[in-house]
Amino acid sequence: MEQRLQSVSRRDALKLLGAAGGGLAIAKWFGADTAVAQDLQTIKTMEPFTGPGPNPHWNSIGPYISEPEKAPLILLTDRPVQLETPRSYFRTPFTPNDAFYVRWHLPEIPNRVDLAEWKLKIEGNVNKPMALSLSELMEKFKPVSLAAVNQCSGNSRSRFQPRVPGGQWGNGAMGNAMWTGVRLRELLDTAGVKAGSVEVQFQGLETGPGPKGLGSNVFLKSLKLTDSVLDEAVVAYLMNGEPLPMLNGFPVRLVVPGYFATYWMKCLTWIRVLSAPDDNFWMKTGYRVPDKPRGNTTPEEVKAGGIKTVPITRMPVRSFLVSPDGHSKVPAGMNVTLRGIAFSGYGRIVKVETSEDGSKTWREAELGEDLGAYSFRTWEAKWTTKTPGNYTVEVRATDEKGNVQPDEGVWNPGGYLWNRIEKQDIVVGKAS
């Protein structure tokens, strides 16, 4: 869609002036050859789809839409609701609740929760099953707070080559919040996990019209009781010091620091201790990655079959340039500040580097405040834009375990674990 913008041409202006004798002065005022210094840009909306090549944009391409308790976000799907956070919200280490991305699996998600009735149940293979109201959760257990990144397993899926079906996220299926709630371990200890238990299963208020026993009926996720992440997991009733938006899991959601969001059960209502491994669809079939370095495979290997898969767990190290975002030209010689965020599911970010010469040289960026091992960490770097032309700014992060972002993509049929070095084209224009 284009909008033609009208302007008065130089010829019209001359006519209007009606004075050929003023030619010299006019040339000085209007420029020698052109009526305007630069053509105005027309407003264009995004293309309706991207592919079969990779999505070239930072975010996905859907329209902005307005959902309850939310700022305008980018629509992927409306039923169930999937919304992406626009890039500019990542300038700060904490993502505002109203801008936090949304991803549900099944269409029946709550518009209403009655806290007079609602209880969090801890059941299954425990000594003392419990049903706790929100008041009891808030008052009977010690509140703890931690900053942690929640990222969809399929964040950046639209970068995959060849493309894979699924939510075609750009980079905005992630967010960081200060989560406050009760330690999962304290709840499990209070209920008393019986000997012979192997996993703990989480269920929220999300259901679908599918037949009982299938993945289309209920969304369930489980973690092994031997997984040390259970010691860090929190049942959160506060998100950035506010109640959770309904679309982000009101009244409580599970926080699993360092792990992909698939385990962060929204509207958490059942914590179920299991004496046998969970073989429901969302563990046995969904959210699995090849048991290979980076979860990387090829379409040919998948076709040949026999690839061993494991449930997805921790998030590989990533970093992003948030601004400048390439939507505006930068004047040559200007000292601009490159700003962004970095995080890793394997621990603290210890280094962020930028390159403006095609990965030949890397400069270390200045890191922002350390808000915890699983938080976004902001970074910034000065960049003097030099001569006019087209530039590409690259950014890569290193975490405390020594994991560095690679310059190679990843491929697996689920579209998971993308963490390639991000690159942003920036046009530098003449400043004189």
Next chain:
Amino acid sequence: MRKNLSALVLAAGLMLAATGTAVFAQFQSGSYGSKKENSIDQTAPAQMSSDGNFAVANFPSFAPELAEGEGRAETESFCAMCHSTRYITMQPPLPAATWEAEVNKMTKTFGAPIPDATAKKIVAYLQAHYTAENRKQ
């Protein structure tokens, strides 16, 4: 003479400004477009009471326009039993075999009650409008 010229140019500049569109080598201003379809209405504050009910408004629906063709009605009605047809338009162009696998996943893995003949029609429709060779919208 020089003074007169300056005065003339100044007058012309004022005339141009008066038309709402000033054109100079240095800058151009005052051109507006109309893009009403890009606007999003603000949501009005909700009515609330102090009971235990915590409720939000209905989640809005945005059904996309699917490509016209044989099988569109079946695709719209059967797929939309469980999810928005935006799941179709959101995808990149996918190979014909992938569309078939997707429909099979819905019926076999997720138990969607779609008669075999209808499922075949839906597959054919998706393959006719949403692959790299033929996708237009």
